[in-house]
Amino acid sequence: MKRIAILGSTGSVGTQTLDVIAHDRERYSVEALTAGHNIELLLKQIEQFQPKLVSVHTKEHAEEIKLRTNNNIQVFWGAQGLLAAATDTDADLVVTAVMGSVGLDSTLAAIEAGKHIGLANKETLVSGGHLVTDAAAKYGVRLLPIDSEHSAVFQCLNGEEAKAVKTIILTASGGSFRDKTRDQLKGVTVEQALQHPNWSMGAKITVDSATMANKGLEVIEARWLFGADYDHIRVLLHPESVIHSMVEFIDNSVIAQLGNPDMRIPIQYALTFPGRHITPTAPLDLAKIGNLSFREMDLTRYPCLAMAYESGRLGGTAPTVFNAANETAVSRFLRGEISFLGIEEVIAETLEQQVVVPVRALPDIREADRWARLVASSVQPLSS
Amino acid sequence: MKRIAILGSTGSVGTQTLDVIAHDRERYSVEALTAGHNIELLLKQIEQFQPKLVSVHTKEHAEEIKLRTNNNIQVFWGAQGLLAAATDTDADLVVTAVMGSVGLDSTLAAIEAGKHIGLANKETLVSGGHLVTDAAAKYGVRLLPIDSEHSAVFQCLNGEEAKAVKTIILTASGGSFRDKTRDQLKGVTVEQALQHPNWSMGAKITVDSATMANKGLEVIEARWLFGADYDHIRVLLHPESVIHSMVEFIDNSVIAQLGNPDMRIPIQYALTFPGRHITPTAPLDLAKIGNLSFREMDLTRYPCLAMAYESGRLGGTAPTVFNAANETAVSRFLRGEISFLGIEEVIAETLEQQVVVPVRALPDIREADRWARLVASSVQPLSS
Numbered sequence: 186m187k188r189i190a191i192l193g194s195t196g197s198v199g200t201q202t203l204d205v206i207a208h209d210r211e212r213y214s215v216e217a218l219t220a221g222h223n224i225e226l227l228l229k230q231i232e233q234f235q236p237k238l239v240s241v242h243t244k245e246h247a248e249e250i251k252l253r254t255n256n257n258i259q260v261f262w263g264a265q266g267l268l269a270a271a272t273d274t275d276a277d278l279v280v281t282a283v284m285g286s287v288g289l290d291s292t293l294a295a296i297e298a299g300k301h302i303g304l305a306n307k308e309t310l311v312s313g314g315h316l317v318t319d320a321a322a323k324y325g326v327r328l329l330p331i332d333s334e335h336s337a338v339f340q341c342l343n344g345e346e347a348k349a350v351k352t353i354i355l356t357a358s359g360g361s362f363r364d365k366t367r368d369q370l371k372g373v374t375v376e377q378a379l380q381h382p383n384w385s386m387g388a389k390i391t392v393d394s395a396t397m398a399n400k401g402l403e404v405i406e407a408r409w410l411f412g413a414d415y416d417h418i419r420v421l422l423h424p425e426s427v428i429h430s431m432v433e434f435i436d437n438s439v440i441a442q443l444g445n446p447d448m449r450i451p452i453q454y455a456l457t458f459p460g461r462h463i464t465p466t467a468p469l470d471l472a473k474i475g476n477l478s479f480r481e482m483d484l485t486r487y488p489c490l491a492m493a494y495e496s497g498r499l500g501g502t503a504p505t506v507f508n509a510a511n512e513t514a515v516s517r518f519l520r521g522e523i524s525f526l527g528i529e530e531v532i533a534e535t536l537e538q539q540v541v542v543p544v545r546a547l548p549d550i551r552e553a554d555r556w557a558r559l560v561a562s563s564v565q566p567l568s569s
Numbered sequence: 570m571k572r573i574a575i576l577g578s579t580g581s582v583g584t585q586t587l588d589v590i591a592h593d594r595e596r597y598s599v600e601a602l603t604a605g606h607n608i609e610l611l612l613k614q615i616e617q618f619q620p621k622l623v624s625v626h627t628k629e630h631a632e633e634i635k636l637r638t639n640n641n642i643q644v645f646w647g648a649q650g651l652l653a654a655a656t657d658t659d660a661d662l663v664v665t666a667v668m669g670s671v672g673l674d675s676t677l678a679a680i681e682a683g684k685h686i687g688l689a690n691k692e693t694l695v696s697g698g699h700l701v702t703d704a705a706a707k708y709g710v711r712l713l714p715i716d717s718e719h720s721a722v723f724q725c726l727n728g729e730e731a732k733a734v735k736t737i738i739l740t741a742s743g744g745s746f747r748d749k750t751r752d753q754l755k756g757v758t759v760e761q762a763l764q765h766p767n768w769s770m771g772a773k774i775t776v777d778s779a780t781m782a783n784k785g786l787e788v789i790e791a792r793w794l795f796g797a798d799y800d801h802i803r804v805l806l807h808p809e810s811v812i813h814s815m816v817e818f819i820d821n822s823v824i825a826q827l828g829n830p831d832m833r834i835p836i837q838y839a840l841t842f843p844g845r846h847i848t849p850t851a852p853l854d855l856a857k858i859g860n861l862s863f864r865e866m867d868l869t870r871y872p873c874l875a876m877a878y879e880s881g882r883l884g885g886t887a888p889t890v891f892n893a894a895n896e897t898a899v900s901r902f903l904r905g906e907i908s909f910l911g912i913e914e915v916i917a918e919t920l921e922q923q924v925v926v927p928v929r930a931l932p933d934i935r936e937a938d939r940w941a942r943l944v945a946s947s948v949q950p951l952s953s
Binding site for chain 1: 725812851853
């Protein structure tokens with residue numbers, strides 16, 4: 186039996202993790218769940234999965250949970266509650282599916298508590314790449330990627346020697362605007378940006394797919410997860426999103442992982458690694474899909490991806506600044522403050538103004554993040 | 570340094586094996602080479618690779634080799650010479666690239682001498698599947714597949730547990746007549762049959778690609794190599810031959826191996842397994858290829874494949890009879906004696922007449938093979 190804690194159990198990855206667990210109930214015990222404000226869903230999850238510990242965003246939520254559950258369950262709240270869920274249980278594996286920078290703190294804490302990590306929080310490796318990978322090595326814990334691309338690479342690397350890897354090839358659908366020229370991007374609306382062709386995801390990540398900022402963050406994550414340098418991480422346009430990513434080896438053999446666009450496959454793999462188990466997902470039907478297509482990635486078409494590579498290569502606080510500037514810019518776009526092309530301008534201007542410093546500890550990241558959000562909030566893009 | 574013996578060094582796989590070795594000369598020593606009648610090429614190979622032992626088809630050839638080489642080399646001939654090359658050297662790995670049923674005898678002998686096998690001879694597993702896999706288990710040697718499909722599956726299985734495998738998916742280009750209906754196959758010529766769209770191969774195997782008999786033999790080989798039952802080995806039409814084969818796991822994750830149609834990749838993998846090394850081959854350029862397509866395999870369109878599955882399921886001598894009937898029928902087609910569609914008729918009629926017996930030892934296989942060739946030589950197909 187595997188003992189699991191899920192940080193962010195009411196979000197997309199959290200609920201799908203519980204769906205995987207529900208389909209093979211005897212294999213898992215749920216040690217801890219945490220949520221933000223979605224108390225009703227959390228209460229249902231508590232009833233179904235009987236965690237020993239839960240944590241929520243506020244004291245009020247915590248009191249409500251206490252009132253509506255039995256006394257066997259420990260209820261915490263806030264940042265300390267999240268850390269308790271990450272560290273103070275018998276969990277073997279902590280799924281870190283919270284959004285934003287709190288994910289980094291709680292992932293680091295879980296690693297230091299000797300927990301293997303099912304990693305679904307982007308900031309963790311983008312901002313804290315070397316802190317987190319150093320800690321994972323020091324405490325002997327596994328970082329098991331929970332997203333389709335990195336799980337694909339992780340699966341392709343199964344049984345292979347690190348020195349045999351030539352190139353990590355991340356596939357990208359191209360997002361909702363993949364068939365538009367840069368000129369055609371000028372007038373696009375928020376509504377158009379939210380139509381992702383293959384995956385149903387949140388607004389932020391759907392916009393990030395359209396700008397390719399999302400793929401840029403994945404490139405930075407891949408650098409840390411797989412110890413590859415940026416010259417050996419490529420992005421290939423693959424509109425159908427059936428090949429989730431690939432590894433090219435030094436003998437020019439390429440191993441790819443394929444599947445339906447169903448997050449439960451990478452989630453389950455992180456839970457069952459190094460084994461595999463039967464799944465509630467549908468099998469892939471390549472004959473029905475018929476065609477897979479591939480195009481070279483054009484970095485001038487997708488400047489956010491180019492800026493992500495540049496930030497990754499700069500290192501230090503640069504990826505944190507890139508990520509924070511992007512988040513701020515996307516929020517402003519979603520609020521109608523700036524245009525779609527304004528997103529990349531805001532990021533570019535913020536990167537332009539930054540002073541990159543090394544990341545020695547979490548405060549360096551927090552300061553860079555705070556600074557970048559401030560700058561990105563005030564930049565007035567020309568194209569808005 | 571890996572010590573290699575190559576049975577059949579002047580054939581297609583043999584010469585490409587030596588090409589791989591030539592590109593990384595310090596990594597390998599060539600212990601033995603064998604050839605049939607291509608003495609001139611063998612003499613060049615002897616000069617370049619300095620084997621300690623060679624064997625050729627006839628005593629006359631052996632005497633010529635002795636005259637034209639120095640005295641440090643042992644020269645043998647005939648069936649006994651082939652067995653000496655398979656067993657009487659310090660080779661760690663014997664590449665069995667001889668054609669036909671002599672491949673089975675020499676592979677078994679090499680296994681019993683404790684040599685790992687780089688397996689490029691089809692008859693070995695088609696006819697001797699359980700003899701060979703039992704011997705490999707008993708003597709603790711690896712069967713390393715040397716062809717693109719089985720090497721692909723072997724690579725996809727790297728690091729995975731056997732119980733996690735759901736389906737082995739062999740891809741098939743569809744051969745030279747893949748876009749013709751069965752009706753359109755009636756008038757096709759030998760010349761048309763020899764135009765394979767992706768791979769440049771010998772006449773026999775090119776015809777086998779067009780009839781799908783080749784894929785049928787691969788299905789039977791896969792059954793033995795990977796211990797899968799026939800219900801869990803599928804064939805998928807994939808005209809571009811870029812995905813060389815795939816494995817679907819029980820979690821519905823699919824791992825595929827991709828590459829250019831260059832036999833040196835699977836050959837080198839067998840030589841370097843479990844590692845990988847830099848290769849003389851060209852990298853795969855998916856963006857340049859652009860599209861990969863897939864279609865369901867239609868067994869009524871390709872009755873030779875259906876008969877191969879049926880023979881595999883029957884077991885015993887049935888796969889030997891299928892293989893021998895096919896070889897005989899293809900020879901007759903290439904000589905102009907029967908039509909293209911006559912091939913499947915000859916096989917069907919031979920299978921119809923067979924009495925399947927269990928394979929306890931090599932003589933059972935030899936007898937079935939002899940009988941099938943005799944019958945298949947005399948069947949008069951209606952369509953010729």
